[in-house]
């Protein structure tokens with residue numbers, strides 16, 4: 615007998631995949647999930663789920679008021695306004711820096727459970743974005759997969775979206791088009807968008823969390839009635855992937871100073887194996903383990919050529 619290695623389980627997360635759908639058919643839309651257990655079952659089967667009644671009326675009002683205020687402030691920045699601030703569908707990006715109320719979504723039980731189910735316990739914030747319509751639109755967004763930059767042969771979720779729904783998502787106000795079950799298609803169907811006729815438009819009540827697997831084909835609908843259809847999108851990824859926002863540069867120091875250890879870890883300030891360290895002058899790190907995960911402690915200086923010391927500068931409020 616030639617010497618051969620022993621086969622072993624190699625999954626990094628507890629995600630349980632449903633069987634491949636071959637031929638690549640669309641499933642019906644899932645019903646509302648009754649609890650987190652059912653929500654996870656829907657994620658495995660349909661690749662998406664929505665769980666109503668997650669945000670209380672007060673939480674929804676607070677998030678809506680904070681989003682409205684932020685959106686208006688960014689629209690008022692004149693020539694400095696970010697590109698989408700004056701568009702009919704305004705996106706408010708990098709919400710990590712825009713209020714604790716948005717960051718609190720990351721630490722909720724629903725986030726731990728749903729993103730953790732798809733990505734394992736060490737998942738990272740890839741981006742946090744608010745969205746609202748200011749006027750009707752004419753074109754739907756092309757169908758796409760959020761992990762379109764990951765090779766199609768990757769047969770597990772590498773990213774996932776959790777939408778915190780602040781206004782009812784209805785076909786008239788541009789609710790999301792989705793192709794349920796498309797996360798279970800073979801890789802050759804995960805590259806080119808399927809015919810639009812395979813997609814269905816969701817109806818998700820305000821106060822829900824609406825989640826999908828990064829492999830699901832989907833796209834924003836056409837807003838016909840000019841209603842705002844507001845939401846906050848928390849987008850997460852595996853701990854060994856690049857994040858959508860370059861937090862290392864753009865996260866304000868004030869935010870890090872007041873962040874809980876869990877939030878810091880979600881922002882990437884906990885090493886994952888050998889990834890994510892900040893190397894510089896000596897730091898006293900209480901919890902550092904040679905090959906395990908540990909909180910990143912910023913060194914006072916980065917060491918340059920010839921041992922020159924460069925203070926580690928971080929982004930502060932002006």
Ligand SMILES: O=C(O)CCC(=O)C(=O)O
Pocket residue numbers: 745755788789790791832833834835
């Ligand atoms: O807002 C939606 O319904 C979907 C948005 C989306 O898929 C995107 O912006 O990439």
